Structure formats: C-alpha cells, structure tokens
Amino acid sequence: MTGFTPDLLNRCIACGFCLPACPTYALTKDETSSPRGRIDLMRALDEGTLPADDPRVREEASFCLGCRACETVCPAGVQYGDLLEEWRDQQWQGSGRPLVARLLMILVDARWRVRLLGLLRRHARTRGGRPEGPSLMLGCFERALFPKVSRAARRLFPELAAPAAQGCCGALHAHNGDSARGRRMAEELGRRLPGTIVTTSGGCAAHLSSVLGRDRVKELSRYAYERDMPGGAEPSRPAAETPPGGVPAETADRPRVALQDSCHLRNGLDVWREPRAMLERIGTYVELPSAGTCCGAAGTYALVRPRDSRRVLDAKLDEIEAAGVDYVAVVNPGCYRQLDQGLRRRKSRVRAVHLAELLAGERPRRREP
Amino acid sequence: MPAKTTATGEPLDAATLRELRAIVGAEHVRHADGDVTPYARDATPLFRARPGAVVHPASTEEVAAVLRLAGARGVPVVPRGAGSNLCSATVPLQGGIVLVLTRLDRILEISAEELLAVCQPGVTSAALADAAAAHGLLYAPDPGSRSVATIGGTVATCAGGLRGLKYGVTRNYVLGLEAVLGTGEVIRTGGRLWKDVAGYDLTRLLTGSEGTLGVITEVTLALLPAPETAGNGLAYFPTLADAGRAVTRVIAAGIVPATLEFLDARCVDAVEQHARLGLRRDAGALLIFGDDGEPAAVAQRLDRMAELCRDTGAIEVSVAGHAAESxxxxxxxxxxxxxxxRLGSITILEDVGVPRPRIAEMVGHIEDIAQRHDVTIATFGHAGDGNLHPTCVIDKGDDAAGERAHDAFGEIFRTAMRLGGTITGEHGVGAAKLPYLTERLGAAQIDLQRRIKAAFDPAGILNPGKAGS
Structure with missing residues (x-):
C-alpha cells in the first residue's frame, strides 16, 4: 500500500516519448534513469514487486532532477512532477531524506529564521506606508544569497510591497518529500500576502501557483510583460520597439544576452516567451541550444548530488562560452547560484545576472579572464 | 540446440555476470531487481518479462564478446534500442540478457557526395534526420516515434512512417549493415553501393528481423537531396470511409503525395486535446494531405488534392499557410x-495493412467489428499506403473488455488478410503478432524461417520465443 494517486500512475502508456527530453537519460542512456523507467519503479513500489528500500529505487528518486521537461513532451499528459512529489513523500521520510535537504527545510520552516536570513543582507523592504500594488515575494534563500534581486525588482516596479515577515513558500518541502507541509506553507504565505504575489523565482512561482492558483501568482517576467500589455495578450514574438513602463530604454549599449530558463517556470507554467521578450528590449537576445533544459541546480540537487549536478552543468557552460554573450540571464535563484559558480570556476568572462537586474539597468562588468 | 530458458527475473549465475563485467565494465552490467524492472517492457501494452541482466556495450567487439559468451552458456540475448516498438519485440520472454545499444550513438559519416550516412545503431532517427538536413539532405523514413526510436531499432523492425507512399519504408534506405550473429561472428552486408548483387541480399533479410538473426552494430543509409519545400492541407469528411474514398481518388488521379494521413473523430479529439491546433472536432474524419518538392509543383498538387477532396464530399478543406504550421x-x-x-488507461494499437483501393471497405469492417464486440476502437493511419491503426482503449482492470478487444482484433486481422492485406504494416511481429504469423505466411514459410534462424543463430539465443524460434 503506497501513496500514489492511481490516476496519475495509470496515465503513462510507456510510449517513451519522454526519453530524449530527460537530462539524466542523456547522461546515462539507461532506461531506468528515464521518466518512463522511473514510473515503472513507482509502479513496482505500488504493486509491491519492489520494496521501498530497494537501492536502485532509492537512487532514482534522488537522481531525478525533477525538472519536469518530460511533461512538456508527454502526449498522454502524465503529471510527472506530481508523481515525483508523491514518490519522495514515501522515500524521503526521516533518515531517508538527504541531510542537506533536512537542514535547509528546518532552516526555512520558521518565519523568524527566514527573516533573520535576510536581515543582514539588505534585501528590498517596504516600511511604513505600504505601496498599493501587489506583494513582492522575497524568497527564503534568494533574500540571503541574492538580495540585490529584490532591490532591483523594487526599483523596476516601485508599486510592489515587500514586507519582510512573509516566510518561505514551501517549494523546498514539496520537492524534498514533504508535500503536505509544502502546501501549508504556501497557503500561509498566501494569507500573509493577500492579492497578487510577484516573485523573482520561477521555482517558487510554480509551487505557489499549484497551491494558490495561477491567477494570484506572477513570476517577474510575466508581471513585467502583462503590465506592459494590458489585457494580458500572450507574447507571440518579442516586440522590441516600446520599452515597458519603468524599464529604461537601452539604445547605445546593447549587450548580447542569453537566457537560462527556469525549468518549473517553463515546464510547469509555460512561461518562457516572456523573459525572452523582455531581454530583447535591453539587448541582443541569443538563444542557447539548451536554454530550456535544466542547468543542474534543480533546487537542492546541486547540494545533494554535486557531482551529477556538475555533469549536467558542464555541457551548458561550454555552450554559453561558445555563444559569445556578455550575460546569461536567470529567472530563478537556484539557476543563479549554479551558473554564477560554474562560470566563476571556469574564469569565464560571461556573467550570470538575474533578469530583474538587467531590466533595472544594471550591467555588471565582465570579469577579466 | 535450444536456448536454455532462464526464468524471467532470475539473475544470471555469478560466473556469467563476472565475465560480462570483464567485457563491458562493471558499471555497464546491471542485474539487481530495481535495475532491470524497466527493461521488462517496451512500448507495447500487456507484455512484460524481466531480464536477468541488462548490458550496455560500447563497441562491436563488446557485442561480439557478449554473444560468444551467451552462446556458450545458452543465455538468451534480446537486443534493444530505445524500447519504443509496438509489438513487444524487445520484451525478454525467456529472461536472459537485454543488450541495450544506446551507448553506440555516434553518427560516423554524412556524405553529400555519395548521398549516404553511416551511423551506429543507438543514434535516434530524428538525430540522423537532423544531421542529414544540416547537409541539405533528407533521411526519408519518418516513424511517429522518430524523436525516440533508434536507427538500430527502426532497421530491426523495418519501421515505416508518414511518408511511406512516396518514399517507401526503412528497408528502401538500408544500403549496408554490420551485424553480429548468434555465434559472435561479425558480418558486413551490402555497403555503400546502390547497385550490388554479390550474393544473397542479407541486408534485406536482417532488416525487419527484430533481433532474431543478429545484433545490428552499424548502419549505412541512403539519403536524398532535401526537397525544396513541403506543404500540407486538411480536409474534414463526414466519415472515415469518405476520407478513404478521397484517398483512392487522389492516387487514381496519378498523384503520389508525401503524406496522406487520416484520423477518425476520436483521434482528432485526442490530438486536439494534446496539441491545441484548433482542429475541428465536429467532423467524422480528418485527412491530412501533403507533398514536397519544387514550390510551384507542390502548390499545384495541393490544390489538385484539395479539389479532389471537395469532389468526394469534404465538409471543409484548407491548406496550411506556412511551413511551421505544416x-x-x-x-x-x-x-x-x-x-x-487520454481516453482510457490501456491503449491497444493495431497495425493492419490492406491494398489501397480497399481502404474504405476495411474501415467499414473495423467499425462493424467494434460494434459487434462492444468495444471502442479509434482508427487512424497512413491512408496513402493502406496501413491502418485501429486502436482500442480500455480501462485497466476491465478484463471482460480486454477479452472482447482481443476477439475484435482477431477478427480485424482475418478480415485484413481476406482483403489481401497483412497483420502488421510497420510495427512488426514481436510476441504480439506471433499467434497470427502462420496464418499470414503459411506452414512452409514458417518452417523455412526456422531453418534460416538456425543458420544465423545455431544456439537459439537471439530473442528466443519470437519469429523463427
């Protein structure tokens, strides 16, 4: 007896269309490390033909990046991300959960600790007269690691309110074996930030949307785009002429910019045209061949499985360096950290920058090689 | 000597595993329950059998060494690409080794001068087609699973696809093969020549042999100059039989287009749910017609086909505006x-073929059979080459419906054969169609196939329990 929703598990007809979309299948060429293979393992768990402590079952629950690229190519409509959450809910209990994930989850589980994380880092903050507009979500790790992102977002969109006491959205819990707690945290955050919530993190946007509904949650590029296009027209092709409100028009210096999609933003919320459209306005946009595939950050993955994370990242870094760009824009803090560290390690001249920073007019100097 | 039957799921003995590790490296031999579970099936529903070990070789020499070892020990070997076949060709019915060729994934050569490609078996069909396209060339075979399916797998099953009418199927493009026989001997058949009649045509024999005669380790494929342009149109009809009649008229008018695909209303509905193209869901059938070549000629043929569709009673006809739409x-x-x-949890796809003029008739029979057996059958297919895919959707656990579907398909196969058709147009025999093979080929041919198999694989280790065993 396991905790898989039968309808989710029965959806897969094993056609295998997901194989070429899977980064871990690309690394191994082994069916067992593919979405279809992993669903077989889940079914075996469900039927009791494999025990929960089977070493390979445990390994695959962890080896999967959870990028959900398989969902976008699945003609049968398998909701793999949901299945993975249910799988980890079963496998990652107690000592079954990687230690790093356990520590991080404890860290962000209390609001005061999240607040403390950001306190010394001068993330964006609104005190006293609260702006009328939507709330800016500060994130848990983003406020500590990249406080400049929320500052840039506030400079771009002064109407955003950014109260510090908002807590964490719970995506971390949902992706690391405690989806119930992850859900409750999202609901709590939704109560503390009434109305529309704007976030600079694609991962948080996807998790929050799944709990609070898509209407209440706007990832930054989507927010910028809609703000500029009343009526919420779907961006079809980037329109370069008119700069959006609040975004300075760049004419003289147009940097060459690539993008790393946020997997959950792209694969979960189908938001990928928006950041491209915004980047076209401030520079020459260069599409990386693997822009839409995972960079290996994958939430806690880079910490839990650093070696595999680097294997996924390395091919991408080669691509970035070959593309002759000044910046690679990110829309998620995990990707930010991953690409920033990767590019530094290589002493690359290319800089990783959050989309909000670029839109706010920041142009970090290229590193000297 | 018959193959020793390894009970499915039963691990290989320690000595065999040790030798396998010595051949391909320890990390490329997996035998734990969790490792091998996903290799118990391919893309075919209802067939499952767990192998004793999964081996990922990286060279022809490793494949040959594995086969010599397996031959000596009488261990079954089932070669496998991406496992996207629809006839359970790669389900290890008698256990043993599943030999996965996905690590052999290099394109060795694309020659615009000689119009050919040489590649390893683990390259996907789409990757090869893309590489050819980058040289201005076309790799014509175009199976539905092209993004997943490996070249080795498409050769081993002689895959067809959406362009069969004008361009033929995989066998029309295989110039040469390197294969390892059941004895571990490596043979090279055919080569780089379009004309070469030295000896029996073993290239064609291996093509479609479904891993029962040898393991394909290198493939030389014919390419064509890429057509300048391609275009498609849509025609909606009241019934699938009407669409079938339109197809017959198109071909009778002397047009051999690249694409003539039809789908009944259920298929259109499911496709629209997935792809959201704005297809009409209120018609009984959809015909996709298309052609490639010089722009003016393509436009002219599309117009002519549109006209013929209208004459045959199409409700609405349109031509795709641009290549991306197409x-x-x-x-x-x-x-x-x-x-x-999306319509149910188990999808049983079939693959019958009939002579082209009998398409509309066959479609009528399928509808009638479905009704009599009280099952839901949706039909789509490559109308241009007479290849139909009646598909039955049932719910998991509904055994009575499963029984009825089985009976309905039995009747569909016999009807196709009565009309001069076949039990499988492009998916293959595998384990799924084996019960009908004798009816299709006759006892003398089945017997000959056994003798041929014994010559290639005297120990009977290659994909036992399938054709030729």
Whole structure:
C-alpha cells in the first residue's frame, strides 16, 4: 500500500516519448534513469514487486532532477512532477531524506529564521506606508544569497510591497518529500500576502501557483510583460520597439544576452516567451541550444548530488562560452547560484545576472579572464 | 540446440555476470531487481518479462564478446534500442540478457557526395534526420516515434512512417549493415553501393528481423537531396470511409503525395486535446494531405488534392499557410497514439495493412467489428499506403473488455488478410503478432524461417520465443 494517486500512475502508456527530453537519460542512456523507467519503479513500489528500500529505487528518486521537461513532451499528459512529489513523500521520510535537504527545510520552516536570513543582507523592504500594488515575494534563500534581486525588482516596479515577515513558500518541502507541509506553507504565505504575489523565482512561482492558483501568482517576467500589455495578450514574438513602463530604454549599449530558463517556470507554467521578450528590449537576445533544459541546480540537487549536478552543468557552460554573450540571464535563484559558480570556476568572462537586474539597468562588468 | 530458458527475473549465475563485467565494465552490467524492472517492457501494452541482466556495450567487439559468451552458456540475448516498438519485440520472454545499444550513438559519416550516412545503431532517427538536413539532405523514413526510436531499432523492425507512399519504408534506405550473429561472428552486408548483387541480399533479410538473426552494430543509409519545400492541407469528411474514398481518388488521379494521413473523430479529439491546433472536432474524419518538392509543383498538387477532396464530399478543406504550421500538424499527428491514451488507461494499437483501393471497405469492417464486440476502437493511419491503426482503449482492470478487444482484433486481422492485406504494416511481429504469423505466411514459410534462424543463430539465443524460434 503506497501513496500514489492511481490516476496519475495509470496515465503513462510507456510510449517513451519522454526519453530524449530527460537530462539524466542523456547522461546515462539507461532506461531506468528515464521518466518512463522511473514510473515503472513507482509502479513496482505500488504493486509491491519492489520494496521501498530497494537501492536502485532509492537512487532514482534522488537522481531525478525533477525538472519536469518530460511533461512538456508527454502526449498522454502524465503529471510527472506530481508523481515525483508523491514518490519522495514515501522515500524521503526521516533518515531517508538527504541531510542537506533536512537542514535547509528546518532552516526555512520558521518565519523568524527566514527573516533573520535576510536581515543582514539588505534585501528590498517596504516600511511604513505600504505601496498599493501587489506583494513582492522575497524568497527564503534568494533574500540571503541574492538580495540585490529584490532591490532591483523594487526599483523596476516601485508599486510592489515587500514586507519582510512573509516566510518561505514551501517549494523546498514539496520537492524534498514533504508535500503536505509544502502546501501549508504556501497557503500561509498566501494569507500573509493577500492579492497578487510577484516573485523573482520561477521555482517558487510554480509551487505557489499549484497551491494558490495561477491567477494570484506572477513570476517577474510575466508581471513585467502583462503590465506592459494590458489585457494580458500572450507574447507571440518579442516586440522590441516600446520599452515597458519603468524599464529604461537601452539604445547605445546593447549587450548580447542569453537566457537560462527556469525549468518549473517553463515546464510547469509555460512561461518562457516572456523573459525572452523582455531581454530583447535591453539587448541582443541569443538563444542557447539548451536554454530550456535544466542547468543542474534543480533546487537542492546541486547540494545533494554535486557531482551529477556538475555533469549536467558542464555541457551548458561550454555552450554559453561558445555563444559569445556578455550575460546569461536567470529567472530563478537556484539557476543563479549554479551558473554564477560554474562560470566563476571556469574564469569565464560571461556573467550570470538575474533578469530583474538587467531590466533595472544594471550591467555588471565582465570579469577579466 | 535450444536456448536454455532462464526464468524471467532470475539473475544470471555469478560466473556469467563476472565475465560480462570483464567485457563491458562493471558499471555497464546491471542485474539487481530495481535495475532491470524497466527493461521488462517496451512500448507495447500487456507484455512484460524481466531480464536477468541488462548490458550496455560500447563497441562491436563488446557485442561480439557478449554473444560468444551467451552462446556458450545458452543465455538468451534480446537486443534493444530505445524500447519504443509496438509489438513487444524487445520484451525478454525467456529472461536472459537485454543488450541495450544506446551507448553506440555516434553518427560516423554524412556524405553529400555519395548521398549516404553511416551511423551506429543507438543514434535516434530524428538525430540522423537532423544531421542529414544540416547537409541539405533528407533521411526519408519518418516513424511517429522518430524523436525516440533508434536507427538500430527502426532497421530491426523495418519501421515505416508518414511518408511511406512516396518514399517507401526503412528497408528502401538500408544500403549496408554490420551485424553480429548468434555465434559472435561479425558480418558486413551490402555497403555503400546502390547497385550490388554479390550474393544473397542479407541486408534485406536482417532488416525487419527484430533481433532474431543478429545484433545490428552499424548502419549505412541512403539519403536524398532535401526537397525544396513541403506543404500540407486538411480536409474534414463526414466519415472515415469518405476520407478513404478521397484517398483512392487522389492516387487514381496519378498523384503520389508525401503524406496522406487520416484520423477518425476520436483521434482528432485526442490530438486536439494534446496539441491545441484548433482542429475541428465536429467532423467524422480528418485527412491530412501533403507533398514536397519544387514550390510551384507542390502548390499545384495541393490544390489538385484539395479539389479532389471537395469532389468526394469534404465538409471543409484548407491548406496550411506556412511551413511551421505544416510541421506542427504532422508533429501532432505523430503523437496520435499516446494522445489517445487520454481516453482510457490501456491503449491497444493495431497495425493492419490492406491494398489501397480497399481502404474504405476495411474501415467499414473495423467499425462493424467494434460494434459487434462492444468495444471502442479509434482508427487512424497512413491512408496513402493502406496501413491502418485501429486502436482500442480500455480501462485497466476491465478484463471482460480486454477479452472482447482481443476477439475484435482477431477478427480485424482475418478480415485484413481476406482483403489481401497483412497483420502488421510497420510495427512488426514481436510476441504480439506471433499467434497470427502462420496464418499470414503459411506452414512452409514458417518452417523455412526456422531453418534460416538456425543458420544465423545455431544456439537459439537471439530473442528466443519470437519469429523463427
């Protein structure tokens, strides 16, 4: 007896269309490390033909990046991300959960600790007269690691309110074996930030949307785009002429910019045209061949499985360096950290920058090689 | 000597595993329960059998060494690419080793001068086609699973696809093969020549042999100059039989187009749910017609086909505006089968073929048979080459419906054969169609196939329990 929703598990007809979309299948060429293979393992768990402590079952629950690229190519409509959450809910209990994930989850589980994380880092903050507009979500790790992102977002969109006491959205819990707690945290955050919530993190946007509904949650590029296009027209092709409100028009210096999609933003919320459209306005946009595939950050993955994370990242870094760009824009803090560290390690001249920073007019100097 | 039957799921003995590790490296031999579970099936529903070990070789020499070892020990070997076949060709019915060729994934050569490609078996069909396209060339075979399916697998099953009418199927493009026989001997058949009649045509024999005669380790494929342009159109009809009649008229008018695909209303509905192209859901059938070549000629043939469709009673006819729209249409068509799974949890796809003029008649029979057996059958297919895919969707656990579907398909196969057709147009025999093979080929041919198999694989280790065993 396991905790898989039968309808989710029965959806897969094993056609295998997901194989070429899977980064871990690309690394191994082994069916067992593919979405279809992993669903077989889940079914075996469900039927009791494999025990929960089977070493390979445990390994695959962890080896999967959870990028959900398989969902976008699945003609049968398998909701793999949901299945993975249910799988980890079963496998990652107690000592079954990687230690790093356990520590991080404890860290962000209390609001005061999240607040403390950001306190010394001068993330964006609104005190006293609260702006009328939507709330800016500060994130848990983003406020500590990249406080400049929320500052840039506030400079771009002064109407955003950014109260510090908002807590964490719970995506971390949902992706690391405690989806119930992850859900409750999202609901709590939704109560503390009434109305529309704007976030600079694609991962948080996807998790929050799944709990609070898509209407209440706007990832930054989507927010910028809609703000500029009343009526919420779907961006079809980037329109370069008119700069959006609040975004300075760049004419003289147009940097060459690539993008790393946020997997959950792209694969979960189908938001990928928006950041491209915004980047076209401030520079020459260069599409990386693997822009839409995972960079290996994958939430806690880079910490839990650093070696595999680097294997996924390395091919991408080669691509970035070959593309002759000044910046690679990110829309998620995990990707930010991953690409920033990767590019530094290589002493690359290319800089990783959050989309909000670029839109706010920041142009970090290229590193000297 | 018959193969020793390894009970499915039973691990190989320690000595065999040790030797396998010595051949391909320890990390490329997996035998734990969790490792081998996903290799118990391919893309075919209802067939499952766990192998004793999964081996990932990286060279022809490793493949040969594995086969010599397996031959000596009498261990079954089932070669496998991506496992996207639809006839359970790669399910290890008698256990043993599943030999996965996905690590052999290099394109060795694309020659615009000689119009050919040489590649290893683990390259996907789409990757090869893309590489050819980068040289201005076309790799014509175009199976629905092209993004997943490996070249080795498409050769071993002689895969067809959406362009069969004008361009033929995989066998028309295989110039040469390197294969390892059941004895571990490596043979090279054919080569780089279009004309070469030295000896029996073993290239054609191995093509479609489904891993029962040898393991394909290198493939030389013919390419064509890429057509300048391609275009597609849509025609909606009241019934699938009407669409079938339109197809007959198109071909009778002397047009041999690249694409003539039809889908009944259920298929259109499922595809639209997945791909959201704005297809009409109120018609009884959809015909996708298309051609490639010089722009003016393509436009002219599309117009002519549109006209013939209207004359045959089409409700609405339109021609795709640009190439991207056209490609989106075909991409959506390729995933008809998996999209159909939205209707129920088990999707049983069939693959009968009939002579082209009998398409409309066959479609009528299928509808009649479905009704009599009280099952839901959606039909789509490559109308241009007479290849139909009646697909039955049932719910998991509904055994009575499963029984009825089985009976309905038995009747569909016999009807196809009575009309001069076949039990499988492009998916293969595998374990799924084996019970009908004798009826299709006759006892003398089945017997000959056994003798041929014994010559290639005297120990009977290659994909036992399938054709030729």
């Amino acid at each position: 490609e989106a249409l075909l991409a959506a068509r390729r995933c008809t089968l998996p999209a159909l799974s």
